[in-house]
Amino acid sequence: MNEKELIEILSSKIKLVRSEFNYNQDEMANILGVSKKTIVQIEKERQLASWTIIVTFASLFRDSTIIQRELGEEDIVYFLQTVARKNIDLKDKQKWMNQSLWKVIDERNGYILQRHVITHYYRIINQLGQRLFSSFYKKSAVRHFNEMVKQDLED
Structure with missing residues (x-):
């Protein structure tokens, strides 16, 4: 998996995680250090989150069952470190997602x-x-x- 794939996967989960923790868009924006407009754009899939937003998001919400289910990883920080440092490339993403x-x-x-x-x-x-x-x-x-x-x- 590389940064781009992780960004795509987790950008689509921001709204779900926000709901999981009962935050509104203003609160989520404040937690992630971005504007509400940015959160709205990401949630409506008009833009992807930046790598910085994804790292912050996954780190702060690493206890989310949605993130853990999506990544299959309990220690999200180590996962992020590995992706950032090694840019692991998966040729068959679908195979990885199903195993x-x-x-x-x-x-x-x-x-x-x-x-x-x-x-x-x-x-x-x-x-x-x-x-x-x-x-x-x-x-x-x-x-x-x-x-x-x-x-x-x-x-």
Whole structure:
């Protein structure tokens, strides 16, 4: 995914997220640091949000179920960093949108080590889906995963 694709995806979600949090257009404009006119233009799909607006929007509303569902990412800031720094290019966007974004690397004793298929970001979650650890570094994630499993076995 690159910046342009992310802008297109999230620009179309601003109105939904605004409604999700019960903000009016004036309040959303104030939160994002733009004019109400800009919000209206984006919501009516007359213009796309700028990269700066999208980064602000996704960061401030990272707890939005709409954004999380759309991106499949719980830590939106890391996702934004990866897109901005690496400009990941997906050839088949539709395929990406229809697949799970988290690949299970290992699963033991109720701990699940996963890798995000786009950002290559690693996380360890429990069976309830609660994140216990996260890192961009595989060695670190594997080490923590093994330590958690070992500690659990010893208890």
